Amino acid sequence: MKRRAFLKSLAATGVAASLTGSSVLARQAEAKKKKVDFGEVKSVKIDVLSETSWFDNDIFKKDIVDYGGAMTNQYTIPWKWDNAGGYMALITVTELDGKERKILLDTGWNNDWVDYIYEMNNIPAMLKSGEIEFMILSHWHLDHFWGIESTLKHKPDITIYGPATHYPEDMALLKGAHLTAKDKEGKEHHICKNDVPHTGKLVECNPDGEKGEGIYQVMPGVAVRNFDVPILLRVRGENVLYFNVKDKGTVTVTGCCHPGILSLFSYARKNFEGYHPYGCYGGLHITLFETWDPKFDDIIKGVKAFKIEKLACNHCTGWIWAEKAAAAGVPVVKGTDKYKSYKRTSTVATGSNAFLTNGDFVVF
Amino acid sequence: METDSPLENRFNYIMGLVNIVAIFCIVWLLWYIFMHADGIFRLYTPMYGFSLVVVFFSAILIIKDIFEFYPFAEKTPPDQSVLIRGILLTITAVVLMLFLYYVVFWKFLGEFGITYFSPYSIIAAGSQGAEIWNAREISSRAILYFFAAFLWITITWSAGFGRWPWQKNDRSVQAWSRLFTILFFVVIAYTVLFHASVCHLFYPAQVNAGVEPWWISFADTGSANFSLGLLLCALFWAVSSDLLWEGYPFKLLAKKDGGNFLRGLFVFIVTTILGIILLWILLKGMIYFWDEPFMGGQYTDGPDFRFLHAAEISGFLILSAFILKNYFNNFPNTNSIWLNAIVRTLLAIVGGALVYLFYYSNATVFFLGKVPGIAQPDDTPLVWTILFLSIIAVHCDFFEGWPLKKDRGTGLND
Numbered sequence: 001m002k003r004r005a006f007l008k009s010l011a012a013t014g015v016a017a018s019l020t021g022s023s024v025l026a027r028q029a030e031a032k033k034k035k036v037d038f039g040e041v042k043s044v045k046i047d048v049l050s051e052t053s054w055f056d057n058d059i060f061k062k063d064i065v066d067y068g069g070a071m072t073n074q075y076t077i078p079w080k081w082d083n084a085g086g087y088m089a090l091i092t093v094t095e096l097d098g099k100e101r102k103i104l105l106d107t108g109w110n111n112d113w114v115d116y117i118y119e120m121n122n123i124p125a126m127l128k129s130g131e132i133e134f135m136i137l138s139h140w141h142l143d144h145f146w147g148i149e150s151t152l153k154h155k156p157d158i159t160i161y162g163p164a165t166h167y168p169e170d171m172a173l174l175k176g177a178h179l180t181a182k183d184k185e186g187k188e189h190h191i192c193k194n195d196v197p198h199t200g201k202l203v204e205c206n207p208d209g210e211k212g213e214g215i216y217q218v219m220p221g222v223a224v225r226n227f228d229v230p231i232l233l234r235v236r237g238e239n240v241l242y243f244n245v246k247d248k249g250t251v252t253v254t255g256c257c258h259p260g261i262l263s264l265f266s267y268a269r270k271n272f273e274g275y276h277p278y279g280c281y282g283g284l285h286i287t288l289f290e291t292w293d294p295k296f297d298d299i300i301k302g303v304k305a306f307k308i309e310k311l312a313c314n315h316c317t318g319w320i321w322a323e324k325a326a327a328a329g330v331p332v333v334k335g336t337d338k339y340k341s342y343k344r345t346s347t348v349a350t351g352s353n354a355f356l357t358n359g360d361f362v363v364f
Numbered sequence: 365m366e367t368d369s370p371l372e373n374r375f376n377y378i379m380g381l382v383n384i385v386a387i388f389c390i391v392w393l394l395w396y397i398f399m400h401a402d403g404i405f406r407l408y409t410p411m412y413g414f415s416l417v418v419v420f421f422s423a424i425l426i427i428k429d430i431f432e433f434y435p436f437a438e439k440t441p442p443d444q445s446v447l448i449r450g451i452l453l454t455i456t457a458v459v460l461m462l463f464l465y466y467v468v469f470w471k472f473l474g475e476f477g478i479t480y481f482s483p484y485s486i487i488a489a490g491s492q493g494a495e496i497w498n499a500r501e502i503s504s505r506a507i508l509y510f511f512a513a514f515l516w517i518t519i520t521w522s523a524g525f526g527r528w529p530w531q532k533n534d535r536s537v538q539a540w541s542r543l544f545t546i547l548f549f550v551v552i553a554y555t556v557l558f559h560a561s562v563c564h565l566f567y568p569a570q571v572n573a574g575v576e577p578w579w580i581s582f583a584d585t586g587s588a589n590f591s592l593g594l595l596l597c598a599l600f601w602a603v604s605s606d607l608l609w610e611g612y613p614f615k616l617l618a619k620k621d622g623g624n625f626l627r628g629l630f631v632f633i634v635t636t637i638l639g640i641i642l643l644w645i646l647l648k649g650m651i652y653f654w655d656e657p658f659m660g661g662q663y664t665d666g667p668d669f670r671f672l673h674a675a676e677i678s679g680f681l682i683l684s685a686f687i688l689k690n691y692f693n694n695f696p697n698t699n700s701i702w703l704n705a706i707v708r709t710l711l712a713i714v715g716g717a718l719v720y721l722f723y724y725s726n727a728t729v730f731f732l733g734k735v736p737g738i739a740q741p742d743d744t745p746l747v748w749t750i751l752f753l754s755i756i757a758v759h760c761d762f763f764e765g766w767p768l769k770k771d772r773g774t775g776l777n778d
């Protein structure tokens with residue numbers, strides 16, 4: 001018996017060693033890889049269509065807490081529909097020859113809100129005409145994806161780059177479904193719907209990339225990189241956009257930036273030819289619920305250390321982080337008061353304009 | 365606290381395996397009831413559930429290590445039911461946990477002294493983000509840190525000082541004296557290692573109540589995960605000495621079995637030094653796997669995560685040591701304590717590695733409802749690990765191995 005137990009221990013050690021060893025080998029192989037050159041663009045303009053994914057933080061948080069906390073499956077929570085907004089951005093890339101090309105980043109949540117925002121920004125016409133060439137889905141979170149019908153009804157065959165780490169519910173909604181969730185009394189509530197099945201191509205992105213280089217080059221100077229990270233509400237993986245802007249440097253554009261803004265720049269430093277940190281736009285997933293933690297101070301110090309020259313943030317970054325970062329000398333791009341003219345505004349918006357918010361834009 | 369029998373050739377390892385599988389299933393059930401996102405109570409927010417589990421484990425240690433079961437008998441008399449004693453002790457631990465958590469911290473300390481120990485006091489103070497969920501997470505974090513310091517002091521104290529200096533007094537004097545002495549040191553440890561970080565959980569930071577975390581300059585993070593990593597790494601050595609090495613080498617400093625001042629002092633100093641070394645080794649290992657961390661990095665790039673992960677790995681090792689000691693009769697049991705200690709430690713490390721692989725495998729998507737992947741900010745294996753340790757302690761110390769242990773006092777199913 002003792003001998004058998006001993007042999008079992010040895011076998012187990014072997015399994016552990018082989019698993020951990022393969023991870024190290026993969027990292028070492030990655031380190032030896034040649035740096036990727038994905039071209040250059042002349043400039044990138046980001047129009048903030050909507051960064052207001054929900055209007056009242058407290059209601060959103062209560063929905064999460066009441067139905068199981070951060071690890072809960074987002075499709076099992078009867079979200080307060082009236083509180084839902086959505087995250088979308090329009091990206092205009094100017095190529096080196098001056099030609100402009102457009103990309104839609106994410107598709108929001110509440111269809112009423114998404115439709116309202118789309119109409120305000122002429123998105124339906126751009127989708128119908130093909131001026132918007134494709135959509136990057138940053139991740140499968142409700143506020144970035146559940147408004148998919150609002151996009152598909154104008155362009156059902158749009159090409160979508162989404163993380164490969166999706167769940168059956170995500171695919172059901174993409175292909176057309178009405179989904180509900182039960183409240184604590186057992187009553188069913190509508191949580192999302194899509195009556196226009198997606199007929200176009202879904203590019204399922206993974207960390208290997210399309211040619212094993214870790215990226216999907218969607219245009220010259222524009223790359224999508226998938227980071228396979230676990231995220232709250234049972235979601236996994238995020239697609240991030242990298243731009244190589246001529247004479248300026250690397251720009252990241254994110255939905256929520258769950259992997260961490262500095263990790264994105266760290267990846268670029270290790271893997272991209274001619275890396276020079278320049279700017280970022282998007283949710284940075286820091287003080288999501290306007291709370292604080294000493295590690296958020298770490299991020300401010302880190303951003304300064306990485307020498308990012310232009311930081312445009314909103315959404316899950318948290319107003320207090322943006323304000324504190326700006327006060328600490330981080331080059332935060334200020335927004336305007338245009339968002340106040342929209343039919344709804346977030347309860348956490350302040351007069352500091354530390355966020356680039358609805359209706360604002362930034363050019364890198 | 366030390367192992368009780370030197371050599372048990374008739375130990376039934378199959379029954380040990382049955383025991384640990386049964387305990388795993390109980391932990392799984394409890395996880396589903398209290399923590400799982402699809403379960404009943406859904407306490408894994410994560411800090412609320414985390415702190416409750418740590419306080420529960422602390423309540424068990426208060427009963428078993430500090431009070432040494434006083435006013436109950438240390439062991440169940442042969443004519444009495446171990447089942448009834450186990451139930452009574454478990455109920456006592458649960459009541460004590462609820463009393464400490466909701467009465468002492470939320471209602472007493474939080475309302476009459478330190479705001480951040482009570483979510484309702486935080487809300488009443490009206491600072492940024494002061495609503496129930498965030499306030500409860502902050503107070504949970506503070507309570508968790510306090511009891512992390514408590515676990516460190518208690519386990520290390522038991523391994524070193526034992527009953528010293530009250531060994532000649534009766535059990536009640538020993539129990540109460542040890543409790544208040546340990547609490548004295550816990551308050552100091554908490555203040556130095558955690559309080560500053562908790563004061564910086566607010567916006568603006570409560571700089572008049574707590575200094576800026578003093579470890580920032582060399583740890584590259586202001587997160588108290590630094591302290592958590594350090595304490596858990598030190599605890600691994602205290603647990604190893606106590607469980608796997610049968611009290612050695614510190615036992616050599618006491619004239620007879622039990623603690624004394626010199627032994628206690630050396631246990632604190634040596635386990636702290638070894639803890640720092642283990643922490644350093646683990647951090648180096650993580651650099652090997654994930655490259656250098658950097659200030660402000662998130663997920664595996666974050667120094668705060670690296671320290672937390674060192675604590676998590678130590679937790680796995682401690683769990684493995686508990687399992688080896690309690691369910692596999694501290695295999696091997698040769699005549700050489702040195703050989704025993706080395707092999708047991710190696711087995712504990714291998715066991716810890718297996719637990720690590722299990723926790724980060726897709727199996728836990730099914731068992732624990734977690735998202736696959738590492739460094740999820742809302743997930744730490746310490747919660748599951750400490751729940752597991754708690755149930756092992758309840759089973760082995762409160763229920764004395766019942767019902768699978770047939771002959772109390774020697775070994776499982778002798």
